Amino acid sequence: MFVKKPDFRDILTRIGRPERKRLPRSLRVTVWNNHKCRHGDWERDFLLLREKSDIMLMQEILLTPAVEAMLFKSGLRWDIATSFFTLRTGHAAGIATGSLAIPEKVFFRAETAEPIVKTPKMLLGAVYAMPGVKTGVMVINIHGINFTGTRVFARQMESAARALADFPGPVIAGGDFNSWSKKRKTLMYSIARETGLTEVPFHPDCRSRHLRHPVDHIFTRGFRLVSSAARGEIESSDHKPICATLELDTE
Numbered sequence: 134m135f136v137k138k139p140d141f142r143d144i145l146t147r148i149g150r151p152e153r154k155r156l157p158r159s160l161r162v163t164v165w166n167n168h169k170c171r172h173g174d175w176e177r178d179f180l181l182l183r184e185k186s187d188i189m190l191m192q193e194i195l196l197t198p199a200v201e202a203m204l205f206k207s208g209l210r211w212d213i214a215t216s217f218f219t220l221r222t223g224h225a226a227g228i229a230t231g232s233l234a235i236p237e238k239v240f241f242r243a244e245t246a247e248p249i250v251k252t253p254k255m256l257l258g259a260v261y262a263m264p265g266v267k268t269g270v271m272v273i274n275i276h277g278i279n280f281t282g283t284r285v286f287a288r289q290m291e292s293a294a295r296a297l298a299d300f301p302g303p304v305i306a307g308g309d310f311n312s313w314s315k316k317r318k319t320l321m322y323s324i325a326r327e328t329g330l331t332e333v334p335f336h337p338d339c340r341s342r343h344l345r346h347p348v349d350h351i352f353t354r355g356f357r358l359v360s361s362a363a364r365g366e367i368e369s370s371d372h373k374p375i376c377a378t379l380e381l382d383t384e
Contacts, residue, residue, distance in 0.1 A: 136217035138252055139225070144241060146225070148204045148211040153234040155262040156270060158381040159359070162188045164307040164351055166276075166341075166372035169195040169226065174369040176203055182364075182374055183207045189231040190274040192309045192372075196225045207231060214241045214255040214274075228255050228308070230274045236261050237269055242292045245278045245285050254278040254289060258296055263381065268302030270355075277311035277348075286317055290324045297328040303355030303381060306330060309372060310350050313343035321350070329354045333377045339365035341372040349375050357382045 163186040167175065176199075183189065189209065194200065196213065204211045209231035216227040236259040243253035257274040273296065278289050297304060312318045325332065330352035340347040340363045349372055351361075356379040364374040 135220040136252055137220055138217060139215045144215050144243070145239060146213045146215065148201060148213070149207070149209055151208060151210050151233055151235060155264055156232065156234045157187065158263060158265070160187045160305070160379045161185055161376065162190070162305055162307065162351060162379060163374055163376045164190045164309075164349055165374040166192040166309040166349065166370060167194050168370040168372065169193050170197070170200050172369035178367050178369045179203060179207075182376075183209070185376065186231075187233045188272060188305065190272070190307045191229045191231070192274070192276040194227065194229045195219075197222075204229070204231070209233060210235050212236065212239045212257065212259055214257040216255050217252040228257050228274050228276050230257055230259055230272060232259070232261060232272070234261050240296075242296060244292045245281075245289045247278065247280065256289070256293055256296070260300075263303075266302060266381065268300065270303045270305065271297070271300045273297070273304065273306035275306065275308035275310060277309060277317075279311045283314075283316045283320065286311075287320050290320050294324045294328055297330070303353075304328075304330065305351070305353055305356065305379070307351040309348055311343075312348050312350065313346045318346060325352050333358055333361050335361050335363045335375060337363070339363045339373060340375055349373070351375060351377050353379060355382055356380060
């Protein structure tokens, strides 16, 4: 696929405007790499997941007119960080965060780039208001860089760590980390420990794997895990969606 890198002013876009200004203290979170929405059953599975999600963190989303219409139909506010535009159609591709509430702040980090095509690999962050939480809640959506050595991957993880270190409140961080080696997993977990994050477990664990390592993860800080599931029955992408129900930890 021939691609064009986005200009700085074109990286962040948004779709939808929900009425809510705050997130509920109990949240249903879904993480899903959509594989550019290529499969014919994508819309059906997206709507199924949306019904049970307050926050959706999506990677490899391709904003065709049909996909944009589906995002708008979902009723969520979508913030999108574009990694590239396809040359043939001009459609944006990147990562997207959907939420029941309008964010108070949205930001991105793009400190690493894919080899050969040199398109930026995105980290998308947003801060949402929540009742009783002065700082609000930070939600991080990350697509880990692929096809590179550990040093470049480490730079991306350190970028995430800096964003989290500056934020004292509750955090949800999820995405396709491309954690397909022991070295990459070690770096990822090291950053999680440094920033006080706890990984959400999955039983049974039918997450998508590469070289036998799970690549999709959800981490939290300041939340209590109620339930989690890897949706192995969904086959409209090369990644299985992962879901978690979280409650704000008031202890």
